[in-house]
Amino acid sequence: MCSVCGCGTATIETTRKAGTPDHSHHHGHGHDHTHDHDHDDDHAHSHDHDHVHTPHGALDYGAGAAGAHAPGLTQERMVSIERDILSKNDEYARENRARLADQHVLALNFVSSPGSGKTTLLVRAIEDLKDKFDIAVIEGDQQTSNDAARIRATGAPAIQINTGKGCHLDAHMVGHALDDLPRQDGGLLFIENVGNLVCPAAFDLGEAHKIVVLSVTEGEDKPAKYPDMFAAADLMLLNKSDLLPHLDFDVGACLAAALRVNPRLQTLVVSARSGEGLAAFYAWIEARASGAKAP
Amino acid sequence: MHEMALTESIVDILQEEARRRAFSRVTLVRLEIGALGHVDPRALAFCFDAVSRGTIADGAALDIVSVPGQGWCFDCEKATPLEERFGACAHCGGRRVQMTGGDEMRVKEMEVE
Numbered sequence: 576m577c578s579v580c581g582c583g584t585a586t587i588e589t590t591r592k593a594g595t596p597d598h599s600h601h602h603g604h605g606h607d608h609t610h611d612h613d614h615d616d617d618h619a620h621s622h623d624h625d626h627v628h629t630p631h632g633a634l635d636y637g638a639g640a641a642g643a644h645a646p647g648l649t650q651e652r653m654v655s656i657e658r659d660i661l662s663k664n665d666e667y668a669r670e671n672r673a674r675l676a677d678q679h680v681l682a683l684n685f686v687s688s689p690g691s692g693k694t695t696l697l698v699r700a701i702e703d704l705k706d707k708f709d710i711a712v713i714e715g716d717q718q719t720s721n722d723a724a725r726i727r728a729t730g731a732p733a734i735q736i737n738t739g740k741g742c743h744l745d746a747h748m749v750g751h752a753l754d755d756l757p758r759q760d761g762g763l764l765f766i767e768n769v770g771n772l773v774c775p776a777a778f779d780l781g782e783a784h785k786i787v788v789l790s791v792t793e794g795e796d797k798p799a800k801y802p803d804m805f806a807a808a809d810l811m812l813l814n815k816s817d818l819l820p821h822l823d824f825d826v827g828a829c830l831a832a833a834l835r836v837n838p839r840l841q842t843l844v845v846s847a848r849s850g851e852g853l854a855a856f857y858a859w860i861e862a863r864a865s866g867a868k869a870p
Numbered sequence: 871m872h873e874m875a876l877t878e879s880i881v882d883i884l885q886e887e888a889r890r891r892a893f894s895r896v897t898l899v900r901l902e903i904g905a906l907g908h909v910d911p912r913a914l915a916f917c918f919d920a921v922s923r924g925t926i927a928d929g930a931a932l933d934i935v936s937v938p939g940q941g942w943c944f945d946c947e948k949a950t951p952l953e954e955r956f957g958a959c960a961h962c963g964g965r966r967v968q969m970t971g972g973d974e975m976r977v978k979e980m981e982v983e
Contacts, residue, residue: 651983652893652983653979653980653981653982654979654980655978655979657976657978657979658883658976658977659976660879660976660977661876661975662879662883663882663883664879741875742872774872776908777872777908802956803955835956836955836956837956
């Protein structure tokens, strides 16, 4: 343990190369001093610490001498904070959720890899549902407002969010988009996330449900390869079912893989092109929309 | 690379805490990251180095404590370690396992001056 600050009881995570010994570093902090440290294996060595061991065995030479301080001149202390890294996003998400609940809007966050047919599906759903619901759309893409333009062609209001280099929408962006959308009391809000089967899983936007869209051209093991997204979703739409006769896609194996990741996941096989399965999808939405409206 | 966004959140948290608790420099940040979570610790460490530059955490060491996956097996009625989010029970091999730990993403503590 470091005598200056008392730190150093935790093990720093390292990615070890095969053959390198597993040992705990007791010096993961940025000030210079000499000390002994124990290795779990039984070799002894001494070395000067002019660097900081960052996680995974990387060495940071910028954090040693430059970050050094004279003990006694400044007082170091450990501060326990215990805060979730996503707490900021989650605060914004709570605000969005409260605002949507206040307006009895059912918000659905559509997530998928690029090219699964999300926008086509949304355009079709808006056409089919617009007599029953006011529908607004938030479109997330890195670049272009092509998707928002496709949505607006249906008559539904749409806000495009360009994330630039960002790989996902966050709750703060969605809050700003809500500011710019007309109120849709009692209606639906479709959020089309950035096409990315990884990152959007972690970010709560304030939606009622995440809906993961997978298309039959993508391979039935996607849920096993990208489990986080399927674990985070409440409904999976297996899209482009009209193409099944031309493919070797095993629907049963795909659904089984999805259910292994998330036993509570509901699944529907649909085609935005032929309309197959969409009635069931709309029934799913309507059941939840009436829940959002209930006092 | 949502690790970049996560790292920005970490630095935001540090800066907020600095205002609240009146310190001017962070020398070590200790995170708890669940082994079954959404985040790659290597990418996080890489991003932290870039994002913390010029902030109160410039040069701070990052200590990532990996929290192992844990689940509860409904058949054995006891806790089991989990290697993957949808893994089987280590005791009985059954699949009726609910994940109970291993997707944490927290700033646990920090060393400040």
